[in-house]
Amino acid sequence: MTNQALEQVVRASHEVFMLTSDRIAKALEELRLTHATAQALWAIDPEESAPSMRVLAGRLFCNAPNLSFVVNQLTDRGYVERAVDPGDRRSRVVVLTERGRRVRERVIDVTLAETPFAGCGPEDLSRLAEILQRVLSSTGR
Amino acid sequence: MTNQALEQVVRASHEVFMLTSDRIAKALEELRLTHATAQALWAIDPEESAPSMRVLAGRLFCNAPNLSFVVNQLTDRGYVERAVDPGDRRSRVVVLTERGRRVRERVIDVTLAETPFAGCGPEDLSRLAEILQRVLSSTGR
DNA sequence: TCCATTTACTTCGAGTCTCAAAGCAAAAGC
DNA sequence: GCTTTTGCTTTGAGACTCGAAGTAAATGGA
Numbered sequence: 070m071t072n073q074a075l076e077q078v079v080r081a082s083h084e085v086f087m088l089t090s091d092r093i094a095k096a097l098e099e100l101r102l103t104h105a106t107a108q109a110l111w112a113i114d115p116e117e118s119a120p121s122m123r124v125l126a127g128r129l130f131c132n133a134p135n136l137s138f139v140v141n142q143l144t145d146r147g148y149v150e151r152a153v154d155p156g157d158r159r160s161r162v163v164v165l166t167e168r169g170r171r172v173r174e175r176v177i178d179v180t181l182a183e184t185p186f187a188g189c190g191p192e193d194l195s196r197l198a199e200i201l202q203r204v205l206s207s208t209g210r
Numbered sequence: 211m212t213n214q215a216l217e218q219v220v221r222a223s224h225e226v227f228m229l230t231s232d233r234i235a236k237a238l239e240e241l242r243l244t245h246a247t248a249q250a251l252w253a254i255d256p257e258e259s260a261p262s263m264r265v266l267a268g269r270l271f272c273n274a275p276n277l278s279f280v281v282n283q284l285t286d287r288g289y290v291e292r293a294v295d296p297g298d299r300r301s302r303v304v305v306l307t308e309r310g311r312r313v314r315e316r317v318i319d320v321t322l323a324e325t326p327f328a329g330c331g332p333e334d335l336s337r338l339a340e341i342l343q344r345v346l347s348s349t350g351r
Numbered sequence: 352t353c354c355a356t357t358t359a360c361t362t363c364g365a366g367t368c369t370c371a372a373a374g375c376a377a378a379a380g381c
Numbered sequence: 382g383c384t385t386t387t388g389c390t391t392t393g394a395g396a397c398t399c400g401a402a403g404t405a406a407a408t409g410g411a
């Protein structure tokens with residue numbers, strides 16, 4: 070039972086991901102970001118309440134020591150700050166600085182400009198969005 | 211001009227990628243592979259002629275020293291072997307061993323079993339495949 | 352033919368990424 | 382109170398990635 074279409078989809082979406090990473094690498098370097106730090110920055114939505122280390126690690130599928138390292142990198146560059154969660158003094162929430170907000174915006178802009186998906190028409194995009202949303206919601210996240 | 215759907219698609223496909231990586235991590239470890247080595251192994255199709263280091267680096271969007279390192283890892287585990295290209299003695303082609311073929315097959319099986327795309331129906335899959343193929347072909351690869 | 356240039360790859364050094372183990376402090380549960 | 386659990390950090394080690402430099406083979410003239 071070879072699932073030809075499934076393998077093609079997995080391969081192609083991986084290819085899109087790698088292509089995008091490759092295309093934005095130069096711009097990230099100018100922002101003094103790596104893929105890991107850029108991804109972490111993206112995962113902190115300034116519209117929502119600041120995530121704790123634990124929550125952020127969950128979003129990034131990484132463990133606590135790894136996230137500590139990445140957040141240190143972002144802190145060194147002045148893009149985020151740690152703050153103690155008043156509700157639980159063990160927990161540290163990660164807050165974007167003003168500069169961090171601007172850089173995050175720039176990361177998103179560059180990515181959306183460089184992703185091969187940018188060449189899609191509106192109907193393809195909404196179809197993709199609909200299917201992907203369905204796929205993710207079925208995973209229980 | 212905020213492209214809401216585009217951002218959603220980029221986010222969601224990235225999420226699918228990370229989720230898949232996370233899910234297959236344990237199985238890869240049992241195969242003595244990391245993401246980098248598994249990806250390289252996958253990129254060597256035994257049905258096609260063995261790729262040179264240069265060609266393989268292109269497929270993986272990495273540079274020559276990096277690929278040398280990764281191929282060394284695969285060689286250490288007995289999954290691939292280097293061979294001199296008779297047509298150009300500067301060039302080394304990377305050939306799967308018998309064990310490498312079996313392990314590669316296993317990597318693909320595990321990935322296709324764990325990817326959230328596996329939950330898609332045939333019509334979603336073929337639609338995804340069609341759109342992704344179109345997206346990639348428009349990038350000139 | 353000879354030699355400079357280019358190409359394919361490897362080695363080396365340095366910085367980044369990732370995780371398990373161990374440690375610390377605050378919270379939770381007796 | 383005291384133990385356990387939880388959230389995070391530090392440390393140590395291995396893996397990843399890249400630029401710079403080096404080697405060997407091919408190429409392209411003179």
